[in-house]
Amino acid sequence: MPDFMVSPFDRPIARKIQPPNDQDPEGEDFALPSSGWEAMARGARGRCPRCNDAKLFHRFLKPVATCPRCRQDWTHQQADDFPAYVSILLTGHIMAPIIIALVQETALSLAALAAIIVSSMLILMIGILQPAKGATIALQWWFGMHGFVKERGTSKEENPMPGHPGGNGKGLP
Known part of the structure; x- marks a missing residue:
């Protein structure tokens, strides 16, 4: 008897993807970002947060499956609704003073105000959406969330006592 409760989405995806390394196939080195902010800036520009050479998106909001440069x-990314929340939040904060100024300082009709405000808000929200998604994906990669491998090196200040995650290097708790 077939199991009708199992969907194609429940089956594990078996794909063979080469693990990323710090060299591309031609042997050229690339620099990992030095901070999470740099990785987010790369993602917001629509570039691969890891190598900064290839595109992160192959459609407006669809990220590539594998980076062609660094593999x-x-x-693994799970941006979900967070980029939309960021886009709406930023649009609201940018448009609020503009709306107040338009209403108080101009004598435009209600229809003209609505046309200006709605079209500006839609353009701004759509314009912010892809950079917000790229930055979110980069942040997930930087912190090693959702199956990503954390690739940044840890310094002595971050973990001064090897093997002890909460140590301060002086033997004190």
Whole structure:
């Protein structure tokens, strides 16, 4: 008897993707970002946060499965609704003073105000959406969330006592 409760989405995806390394196939080195902010800036520009050479998106909001330059697997990303929240929040904060100024300082009709405000808000929200998603994906990769491998090195200040995650290097708790 077939199991009708199992969907194609419940089956594990068996894909062979080469693990990322610090060299591309031609042997050229690339620099990992030095901070999470740099990785987010790369993602916001629509570039691969890991190598900064290839595109992160192959459609407006659809990230590539694997970076062609550094072979980083981007299928682990789970940006979900967070980029939309960021886009709406920023649009509201940018448009609020503009709306107040338009209403108080101009003598435009209600229809003209509505046309200006709605079209400006839609353009701004759509314009912010892809950079917000790229930055979110980069942040997930930087912190090693959702199956990504954390690739940044840890310094002595971050973990001064090897093997002890909460140590301060002086033997004190």
